[in-house]
Amino acid sequence: MATAVTTQDQRAAELNVLARKQRSLWGDALYRLIRNRAALVGLIIIAFAGLIAIFAPVLAPYDPLAQNGPKQLMEPIWTKAFGSKFTDPAYIFGSDELGRDILSRLMYSSRVSLIIGFVPVSIVLTIGLTVGMLAGYVGGVVDDFLMRVTDVVYAFPDLLFVIIIVATLRGTGLGDAYDGLLVIFVGIAVVNWVGVARLVRGQVLSVKNREFVEAARAIGAGPGRIMRKHVFPNILAPVIVTVAFAIPGAMLTESVLSFLGIGIRPPTPTWGVMINEGFIVFSTTPWPVLLPSLCISIVLLAFTFVGDGLRDALDPRSKM
Amino acid sequence: MFFVALITFSLAHAAPGSPFDLNANRPLSQATIDRINRYYGVDKPIPEQFVIYMGNLLKGDLGLSFTRQRPVMDIIGQGIGTTFQLGLGALAFALAFSIPLGIISALKQNTIVDYLSMLVATIGTTIPGFVIAIFLIYIFGVSLHLLPFVGWGSWQHMVMPMFVLGLGAGGFLTRITRASMLEAIRQDYVRTARSKGLHERAVIVGHALKNALIPVATIIGPATAGLITGSFIIESLFNVPGMGRLYVISILQRDYPVIMGTTLLYAFLIMIANLTVDIMYGMLDPRIKVR
Numbered sequence: 001m002a003t004a005v006t007t008q009d010q011r012a013a014e015l016n017v018l019a020r021k022q023r024s025l026w027g028d029a030l031y032r033l034i035r036n037r038a039a040l041v042g043l044i045i046i047a048f049a050g051l052i053a054i055f056a057p058v059l060a061p062y063d064p065l066a067q068n069g070p071k072q073l074m075e076p077i078w079t080k081a082f083g084s085k086f087t088d089p090a091y092i093f094g095s096d097e098l099g100r101d102i103l104s105r106l107m108y109s110s111r112v113s114l115i116i117g118f119v120p121v122s123i124v125l126t127i128g129l130t131v132g133m134l135a136g137y138v139g140g141v142v143d144d145f146l147m148r149v150t151d152v153v154y155a156f157p158d159l160l161f162v163i164i165i166v167a168t169l170r171g172t173g174l175g176d177a178y179d180g181l182l183v184i185f186v187g188i189a190v191v192n193w194v195g196v197a198r199l200v201r202g203q204v205l206s207v208k209n210r211e212f213v214e215a216a217r218a219i220g221a222g223p224g225r226i227m228r229k230h231v232f233p234n235i236l237a238p239v240i241v242t243v244a245f246a247i248p249g250a251m252l253t254e255s256v257l258s259f260l261g262i263g264i265r266p267p268t269p270t271w272g273v274m275i276n277e278g279f280i281v282f283s284t285t286p287w288p289v290l291l292p293s294l295c296i297s298i299v300l301l302a303f304t305f306v307g308d309g310l311r312d313a314l315d316p317r318s319k320m
Numbered sequence: 321m322f323f324v325a326l327i328t329f330s331l332a333h334a335a336p337g338s339p340f341d342l343n344a345n346r347p348l349s350q351a352t353i354d355r356i357n358r359y360y361g362v363d364k365p366i367p368e369q370f371v372i373y374m375g376n377l378l379k380g381d382l383g384l385s386f387t388r389q390r391p392v393m394d395i396i397g398q399g400i401g402t403t404f405q406l407g408l409g410a411l412a413f414a415l416a417f418s419i420p421l422g423i424i425s426a427l428k429q430n431t432i433v434d435y436l437s438m439l440v441a442t443i444g445t446t447i448p449g450f451v452i453a454i455f456l457i458y459i460f461g462v463s464l465h466l467l468p469f470v471g472w473g474s475w476q477h478m479v480m481p482m483f484v485l486g487l488g489a490g491g492f493l494t495r496i497t498r499a500s501m502l503e504a505i506r507q508d509y510v511r512t513a514r515s516k517g518l519h520e521r522a523v524i525v526g527h528a529l530k531n532a533l534i535p536v537a538t539i540i541g542p543a544t545a546g547l548i549t550g551s552f553i554i555e556s557l558f559n560v561p562g563m564g565r566l567y568v569i570s571i572l573q574r575d576y577p578v579i580m581g582t583t584l585l586y587a588f589l590i591m592i593a594n595l596t597v598d599i600m601y602g603m604l605d606p607r608i609k610v611r
Contacts, residue, residue: 282462297451
């Protein structure tokens with residue numbers, strides 16, 4: 001070894017090889033996620049929907065609430081090729097029963113859907129992580145209490161519980177805030193946090209007696225540090241996957257509630273509200289219902305693809 | 321069950337408004353309101369009402385509907401048959417297509433057959449039932465005039481609701497079947513069976529499938545719960561006179577005794593479904609008992 005003379009270039013090449021081998025778990029997961037074609041398509045669709053949601057006021061050709069009586073129930077312009085007489089080049093996707101532009105309404109709807117997807121899920125994540133880690137790590141009374149609460153919430157069918165919460169709070173100030181948005185946040189959060197808490201608790205229980213945690217404790221790390229630096233990163237993968245599926249779940253809940261007429265208040269456009277309102281004219285012209293249905297399907301599929309991709313990327317052992 | 325009742329009851333009574341103050345044009349006199357409140361027993365303190373309600377519940381009495389002047393039991397009894405018909409039909413349909421599909425896609429893993437059936441399963445689980453229903457109504461009901469999409473009774477009425485309801489549960493079951501079948505065909509006992517010279521069919525049906533279906537059986541419980549909760553959207557959409565539509569209507573009308581009754585019944589059904597599966601699980605897989 002002593003005789004081997006390594007030039008600077010060789011040395012650099014060697015280091016480079018070593019550097020390339022060192023990929024973090026997260027970098028690896030990201031690489032696998034991007035390589036998954038379905039997940040990539042999903043990500044692109046979500047990014048696209050996000051851009052539309054952010055720039056809706058700029059992109060939308062009309063005010064989504066502006067009514068235009070004489071121009072109601074216009075059909076999308078492509079139906080002209082099939083002999084529809086009720087088209088107007090000013091309304092690319094047509095107009096609804098009150099003469100509102102469907103394209104503008106679809107764009108504004110994506111805002112509500114994405115907000116519903118992300119806000120309650122972050123609430124759920126915060127509460128679920130905190131309670132779950134406490135229950136798992138501290139155990140005792142906290143743990144018992146959590147398990148009793150989850151048992152009760154589990155006894156309810158999810159959607160039924162959300163419906164009851166939303167329906168009973170409708171007349172109150174909470175129910176009226178932001179066109180009913182707030183009460184939907186509450187409903188989704190109340191029903192879903194227990195699932196995350198239970199998952200986190202289980203993960204913490206399985207991790208907390210492993211050697212690396214013991215080693216950390218042996219060198220004098222306090223419980224706060226152990227939880228943050230040692231337990232938390234190791235339980236994150238399944239939590240991320242659960243959250244990835246919770247987002248489309250929350251969107252679905254909103255659209256179901258709005259479709260049943262107890263979700264977001266009209267005239268605020270959401271895809272569910274549009275379907276609900278358009279249903280009256282469904283047998284005359286289906287577009288006010290079909291187009292939002294299509295949007296919701298595409299976005300939900302996109303989120304599911306990303307969720308599937310994340311699961312495969314983060315947990316190669318998983319079976320499904 | 322007790323907690324379900326308690327929570328529903330408190331939420332229902334915490335809510336402002338009652339079905340009687342809907343008519344703002346003709347306000348009722350205070351005397352009339354008092355009389356109505358006494359008639360329905362809502363003039364007593366809330367804890368007392370709850371005790372009375374639970375007592376009556378044990379006797380099979382769910383109280384009177386606010387809006388229909390009939391016992392809740394009767395109203396539910398009218399809808400429950402239809403809902404069961406719909407639910408069982410959907411479950412049968414889901415099982416009939418999902419298990420074969422899951423098996424085939426596991427046996428032909430990573431072929432076009434596998435990808436197609438996984439696509440169907442993903443669509444079934446991801447796209448909400450009411451959206452699929454809308455597309456179906458448009459194609460078969462509005463455009464082709466093949467199937468009626470309002471009401472209930474003949475088999476033509478039942479095809480679309482059952483299909484839509486079954487598709488969601490079936491998609492889920494397909495994925496589970498495929499996953500557990502994939503695991504089963506890699507087990508040692510399958511290799512043993514094959515090396516004994518058994519027919520491929522005997523290996524798959526007799527050895528792999530038998531074991532692969534155990535996890536599937538446990539999923540049927542949650543799947544049934546999904547069917548039940550899915551039913552009220554589908555019933556409202558297709559105007560099926562079942563329990564689900566009743567539930568949605570009574571929520572819109574704030575008819576609390578009916579909401580209470582149906583919620584309890586739903587929770588009860590889901591509990592029964594899960595319990596049945598737990599018992600079945602023990603019978604299907606003797607290893608559970610040893611542990």
